[in-house]
Amino acid sequence: MQFVALSIMNKKEIGKIIRDRRKFLKITQRDFSEIVGLSLRNYIDIENGKANPTFEALKKITDAQGLEIIIKVD
Template identity: 35%
Template sequence: MTKNFRDTLNKELKNPEFKTEWDRLEPEFQIIKSVIDSRAELSMTQKDLSELTGIHQSEISKIENGCANPSFKTLERLASAFGKKLKISFEN
């Protein structure tokens, strides 16, 4: 993240409405980050992941860009491809 982005984000997070929406989107951001980071850890392309999971590369791209709402089964398939477990919880 560039310094300008971080500075702008920190400024915007002082706005209560922006902060509420940012916090609401945090779980989605975490999924996106987990997929991208896990794929990078394994030096895997989207195409590689697609071939391993049977999920179309275009769908993986949409997930990573925040333009898709992956199902639980899709998230399980991704986690399995990364050799990881999917963990979902309800928290206070």
């Protein structure tokens, strides 16, 4: 299984990644927000790049989607 590493510049990009992933997994925002343990409202705003989520909110989402947060140190 080949992976893609996406460098994150801003919150809009985060939103795009997690939305694409959620659609790929074929699950609604409502259901997913429940699984993750975030309010539906917050989750929607994050997907739309409108919220500035805390690290832990982000971690919950990415964990639930089987994604990995990485910091690259040169």
